[in-house]
Amino acid sequence: MKLFDGGRAPNPRRVRVFLAEKGIKVPLVPVDMGAMEHKKEAVATRNPLQRLPVLELDDGTILTESVAICRYFEELHPEPALFGTGALGKAVVEMWQRRIEFNLFGAVAYAFRHIHPAMKEWEVPQVPEWGEANKPKALEFLRIFDTELAGREFAAGDAYSIADITGMIAIDFMKPARIALPEDCANVQRWYKSLSSRPSATA
Amino acid sequence: MKLFDGGRAPNPRRVRVFLAEKGIKVPLVPVDMGAMEHKKEAVATRNPLQRLPVLELDDGTILTESVAICRYFEELHPEPALFGTGALGKAVVEMWQRRIEFNLFGAVAYAFRHIHPAMKEWEVPQVPEWGEANKPKALEFLRIFDTELAGREFAAGDAYSIADITGMIAIDFMKPARIALPEDCANVQRWYKSLSSRPSATA
Numbered sequence: 001m002k003l004f005d006g007g008r009a010p011n012p013r014r015v016r017v018f019l020a021e022k023g024i025k026v027p028l029v030p031v032d033m034g035a036m037e038h039k040k041e042a043v044a045t046r047n048p049l050q051r052l053p054v055l056e057l058d059d060g061t062i063l064t065e066s067v068a069i070c071r072y073f074e075e076l077h078p079e080p081a082l083f084g085t086g087a088l089g090k091a092v093v094e095m096w097q098r099r100i101e102f103n104l105f106g107a108v109a110y111a112f113r114h115i116h117p118a119m120k121e122w123e124v125p126q127v128p129e130w131g132e133a134n135k136p137k138a139l140e141f142l143r144i145f146d147t148e149l150a151g152r153e154f155a156a157g158d159a160y161s162i163a164d165i166t167g168m169i170a171i172d173f174m175k176p177a178r179i180a181l182p183e184d185c186a187n188v189q190r191w192y193k194s195l196s197s198r199p200s201a202t203a
Numbered sequence: 204m205k206l207f208d209g210g211r212a213p214n215p216r217r218v219r220v221f222l223a224e225k226g227i228k229v230p231l232v233p234v235d236m237g238a239m240e241h242k243k244e245a246v247a248t249r250n251p252l253q254r255l256p257v258l259e260l261d262d263g264t265i266l267t268e269s270v271a272i273c274r275y276f277e278e279l280h281p282e283p284a285l286f287g288t289g290a291l292g293k294a295v296v297e298m299w300q301r302r303i304e305f306n307l308f309g310a311v312a313y314a315f316r317h318i319h320p321a322m323k324e325w326e327v328p329q330v331p332e333w334g335e336a337n338k339p340k341a342l343e344f345l346r347i348f349d350t351e352l353a354g355r356e357f358a359a360g361d362a363y364s365i366a367d368i369t370g371m372i373a374i375d376f377m378k379p380a381r382i383a384l385p386e387d388c389a390n391v392q393r394w395y396k397s398l399s400s401r402p403s404a405t406a
Contacts, residue, residue: 048347048350057291063294063295063298064298065297065301065302067297067301068294068295068297068301069294071293071294072290072291072294075290075293075294087275087278088260088266090274090278091266091271091275092266092271094268094270094271095266095267095271098270099267103252125332125336127333129332129333130330130332130333141252144252148251
């Protein structure tokens with residue numbers, strides 16, 4: 001088994017943090033995304049969408065999409081449960097994972113990819129107006145999320161989950177996207193600080 | 204238990220098709236999205252993101268996000284499995300679900316919401332350039348997907364899954380988004396026709 005990894009990019013990091021929380025070690029194949037290596041043969045023959053990460057199993061089976069790769073490891077190594085437990089618990093993790101993905105992670109990614117000059121070759125065409133439109137969307141969600149976090153420690157309840165991983169990485173991604181985390185979002189600040197202090201955060 | 208439903212909108216329909224495939228009946232509370240009822244009290248007090256569908260359990264617990272609602276029912280009623288079976292099977296369904304969501308369903312939704320005049324009040328600001336940029340993205344994915352479907356009956360393999368539901372509804376959504384399904388995508392055409400002839404498609 002080997003994981004084609006994209007270094008500092010947010011999606012590859014989601015899988016690395018997930019594996020660190022599970023205590024699973026998978027051999028990494030570094031791919032230099034800055035040199036557009038993910039568009040070249042090693043990745044493109046494995047993933048026609050030319051994106052990272054890509055997991056290759058020993059029999060050659062390919063899995064792509066960060067969350068699909070994480071789900072594979074969750075099924076093989078259920079403890080600690082990072083996709084929730086029980087019908088309702090699993091659904092609540094899925095709900096928060098998706099709320100955070102679409103309204104924060106996605107919005108921040110659009111702001112970065114459609115505005116940052118370094119993304120010109122990556123996002124064709126760049127639509128700066130769309131990038132700008134996403135900044136208030138991210139902030140609006142953060143304020144809703146802040147109210148929710150007032151009553152609990154983690155995104156989906158009392159246990160750390162994949163929704164927290166997606167959230168922490170989205171907040172980290174706000175820096176290059178030039179969106180400031182509002183100071184009045186005290187619960188998000190506390191939550192983010194706590195997640196960032198876990199050993200897995202450096203993965 | 205009751206499901207606040209949004210009629211013809213794509214996301215509420217995903218849950219209704221899923222329930223029809225499972226043979227589960229849930230009382231529906233119709234919400235008139237055309238009259239922006241999803242922004243009013245009944246929905247807004249249950250989902251701060253003001254989106255549909257919303258599932259309310261008998262004890263008042265709220266679940267939102269179509270796929271999270273589907274996952275709840277999958278856990279309660281595992282047969283027929285619509286999220287895959289076994290570690291690899293579940294991961295492959297997740298992979299195709301996400302590939303179709305981001306590259307087809309999402310692209311078609313952006314083309315519709317950022318270009319169609321009826322969406323002016325819904326998508327603020329409308330960025331027509333972003334809507335247009337998504338049309339070739341949807342087509343590019345359809346051609347990759349067509350190659351994949353050459354060797355199998357369903358999106359994620361030999362069994363019908365939630366990825367097929369997302370795909371069928373995305374293709375239906377291409378009509379109001381004014382994107383034509385390419386005639387040379389024969390495998391997608393065959394797959395779409397087969398899905399659309401299932402009794403669940405009318406849900």
